[in-house]
Amino acid sequence: MRAYKAEIIAVGTELLLGQIANTNAQWLSKKLADYGIGVYFHGVVGDNLDRAKSLFTHAGERSDIIFVTGGLGPTDDDLTREAFQSISNKKMVEDNETIKKIERYFHKSNRQMTPNNRKQSLVFEDAQVLANSAGMAPGMIVEHNQKIWIFMPGVPREMKAIMTEHVLPYLQKELQLNEVIESRMLRFIGVGESQLEHELKDLIEKQQNPTIAPLASEGEVGLRLTAKASSKKEANDLINHIEKQVLDKVGAFFYGYDETSISKQVLNLLKNNNMTIAAAESLTGGKFSSDFVTNNGASEVFMGGVVCYSIKAKQDVLDVSSNVIEKFGTISRECAEEMAVKVSGKHASTFGISFTGVAGPDPSEGKEVGSVFISVYNRLTGESITKAYHFHGDRNAIRNRTVKKGFELLHNILNQ
Amino acid sequence: MRAYKAEIIAVGTELLLGQIANTNAQWLSKKLADYGIGVYFHGVVGDNLDRAKSLFTHAGERSDIIFVTGGLGPTDDDLTREAFQSISNKKMVEDNETIKKIERYFHKSNRQMTPNNRKQSLVFEDAQVLANSAGMAPGMIVEHNQKIWIFMPGVPREMKAIMTEHVLPYLQKELQLNEVIESRMLRFIGVGESQLEHELKDLIEKQQNPTIAPLASEGEVGLRLTAKASSKKEANDLINHIEKQVLDKVGAFFYGYDETSISKQVLNLLKNNNMTIAAAESLTGGKFSSDFVTNNGASEVFMGGVVCYSIKAKQDVLDVSSNVIEKFGTISRECAEEMAVKVSGKHASTFGISFTGVAGPDPSEGKEVGSVFISVYNRLTGESITKAYHFHGDRNAIRNRTVKKGFELLHNILNQ
Known part of the structure; x- marks a missing residue:
């Protein structure tokens, strides 16, 4: 052709x-x-x-x-x-x-x-x-x-x-199009576009067929592999070959193919393991829960959540101890950890995830705008994983990045 | 120029x-x-x-x-x-x-x-x-x-x-743009685009300067008035004149100007009245709360919420009585009412708002996809307002319409 x-x-x-x-x-x-x-x-x-x-x-x-x-x-x-x-x-x-x-x-x-x-x-x-x-x-x-x-x-x-x-x-x-085009999107999280391209520089520079096209969006990166060949099988073989090379280099950040999303992947991982989750959200104000339930079948694994936006809500609704709040403040590793523990207890869910931090525009409790703590508690093992982040951007960019990061954290825990 | x-x-x-x-x-x-x-x-x-x-x-x-x-x-x-x-x-x-x-x-x-x-x-x-x-x-x-x-x-x-x-x-x-362009967006809720255009037919047909451009988006309608004149004042006078004629006809649906949103208006109305709110969300899964807290200053009036996606969460976290759930089901006027009452009690907020219904894709408890109940409880007066709706569209369209309607309902209550 x-x-x-x-x-x-x-x-x-x-x-x-x-x-x-x-x-x-x-x-x-x-x-x-x-x-x-x-x-x-x-x-x-x-x-x-x-x-x-x-x-x-x-x-x-x-x-x-x-x-x-x-x-x-x-x-x-x-x-x-x-x-x-x-x-x-x-x-x-x-x-x-x-x-x-x-x-x-x-x-x-x-x-x-x-x-x-x-x-x-x-x-x-x-x-x-x-x-x-x-x-x-x-x-x-x-x-x-x-x-x-x-x-x-x-x-x-x-x-x-x-x-x-x-x-x-x-x-x-x-045009006698006897050529077949096949295309596959690989989705990555936890890596920036420039780092991904840096890691794949050799592959990207010598790309011809399949082509490799990176595409960044809020908090994640996609890589579209597109191959031309005389049959569907041949095109897919070409894609499989390059996909293997890509995943050898950056497989640690890979989470799924094509039309999936990180929240859908987390949902599927939970479902396949017969596990459930509940969320305690402060700065994210319900966005994690809301994003989760956009997926069909969410009700099987998502038990519910608490939007504990005020200190009062953290204490009265979620029973976070006033001890922790007085000693460390609500924007702290300790508060995040207790929020995750408490919300999983309230909903009798396998996991509890919590989000606390400063979305801005003003600092809070002496913590800078963008300071965020995310904690994941596993009620089966009694284990907590709590991480501190610093995100940039306006109020909503920070909230969006926080929620994405929460899904990334869950994905990594469930994929271990 | x-x-x-x-x-x-x-x-x-x-x-x-x-x-x-x-x-x-x-x-x-x-x-x-x-x-x-x-x-x-x-x-x-x-x-x-x-x-x-x-x-x-x-x-x-x-x-x-x-x-x-x-x-x-x-x-x-x-x-x-x-x-x-x-x-x-x-x-x-x-x-x-x-x-x-x-x-x-x-x-x-x-x-x-x-x-x-x-x-x-x-x-x-x-x-x-x-x-x-x-x-x-x-x-x-x-x-x-x-x-x-x-x-x-x-x-x-x-x-x-x-x-x-x-x-x-x-x-x-x-460019020494000495022609001044001024533009103002009037925002309406609770009225469809075609009804609004119908009511304003005369004005729209004879529009020249200012121009009148309707713009529909999810659950609400905007009307952009744009005037050209040799001074800012002159342009604004032209806009004021046509705005008055517009509001004489459809003022009942008007809620605000320009970059505001219905959630921001509700926030301001609550703040000006020293009132607070908490939300109990079932089908909306945290979206009402999340939309509310996109606004700066939300923490002053938004106390928190409960995402009671499962029956268990409605009972254990929100204390909705099993009596109501057994007799009427969770997708009922009675359950919505109790959810709003309970969530405002938990958060000691002036208002409680609740959302329960069927987002789909499948019917639930014998209720059709799109059946929704929204309830607003005023803890000061002890008064509940509960409404039943039927929304169309897919899972996320129904959730979005439900949240918009919740803000509209609050706006109308606060504006009385």
Whole structure:
């Protein structure tokens, strides 16, 4: 297969005004990546003839397949057809099927068809017309200067219908895509993006097939391995091979594949061991519990929790001894430990986890913003593991990092 | 004011692979529209030097102000600086402030600084360096061939911080934006977007200056009023005038302005009345508490909560009577009422609020997915208000709607 360069252009002033995000480009990019077609540029231009012409001209020079969404509607500012006509000199004709469809629609809804509605039926004379099962304006595939141009409406539902029903089968056939693309996401926690890349520098530098793409998000890192091959098995073999090399180096931080999350992994580990958990949350204010129960099946392992935001709640609801609070304060290793012990006792759960610290904006009990203690108590063994952290960022960044770290800690304990 | 042509470029292969949508371009476009700066193109290019150079070259030819997001990170594939250097021949130097900040970060978090981390401190010699209050890599404003180039990190939180703190004030000053744009968001809860638009049909149809833009989000609706005028006062007078007309029609659903949220309003109402609250959460699993404590100052009014996800927790931790649970079940008006009473007693808070119901995916105790009871108990008056709801959507949509409704209920009670 030739390496085709694809480009995606959206036409619409609403995008340049920020009224909507260009989710069409994201959807199309994902589909094309699955088909092994490389997307090299996205562009957005408003409903303006000259600027659309200029972007189309650049695209025609640098790309092999150009996807254009939007600007095929009935109103005067829909001018994708006109812009392409002015660079290609192609003739436009009315598409009979579309005219009939529009007439039927107006007849059925008892409304008068206005002249601009005919505009939606205009197609280039030599176009392959793509019926729109979700709306009026058809899509088109046109060749110009040995480049393939694919025009689709901007309404996501219509674009997706035309892509799925017509364009993808066309691409598969015309481009002879006999290559299979497989991709796998490896998920890591407890390691920064730069450290991970540093550890994998050799592999990343010589990557070709599979490719290795790191992707950082709040408190964790993903590594997407993507392989091209002539069969699914061959692609997966390539991925397995590189995955082994990756995990030999950074396996200590690996926690799962693809669509999983660290909270889901913790849930599964608890479930498989017939273990349960309860949470005592101070600075996190219920976020650990709330994140945990986003997962289906949480009720089997999550017994409940206490949001002991005030000192009073720590004492009266959770029975943390006033001794500990007076001697060490609520933001202390000792308080965290007792919170975890007490909450697991109250809920008769295998584990108790606790979070105490300073989310900010102001310091508390003489402790800096970002000081956090997390404790995990195992009621079966009577063992406590308590850790001190220092997180950066605003109030919510600190809370989010704290919760992620709690899941990481549990994951490491359960995986031992 | 001159009519400046702006262009927004995002650098990052993850966008071309469709892993994320280009929400930065949307956010920036909206901000620039508010400032009356026309955005003429959006572009996205991958982490590839030649293609980034080529897009930068086009942008430099056709636009006056070019915003570039992404590609300023520590890794080898972050090459925005290199691409711009190769078209501008500008020299790069390490920014001392940034180096110090990176060193402090690694020192504090007890991690090893790898050599690639220094890369984030590189800035163009003649750049105006924009401190990044939300991350490491600073932003930059650079002039080249009489065009203004503004570079910012791709992480949305960091980009927004730099835009708000540095770039928008710079633009206001440098471009002598003597047309003033003022904008105000009115926030409504307890009314759907279509009902709100229906009530305001006349106003919306004849809108010009100010413009009226409705914006729906999970369980609430916003109305953005934007006015242009030659002075701030004049713009605000225009907004005040239309706001009065809006509130005459739909004031019953209004809860606050601009960056507030319903949880923040509830917090303020409680604080102003020297009242406190505690929460007993079943299906919401801690989300009400967690949302509440995202607000600064929550500790003054939020006493704590109990996440009583299991029946056992409702009985043992919250002391809901087994009588009520046996007779009515845990998903009942009676159980909700007792949960609210009990949690306010435990935390000695003015109010107790409780949430019980079925988040799904499966029905529970013979109750349909989406059945929810919320109860608010006022310990001062001994009065309970308990409501039954039926929400639609998946597990998390139901939990989110439930929490929003809880805040709405509290808001209405406190506003009486």
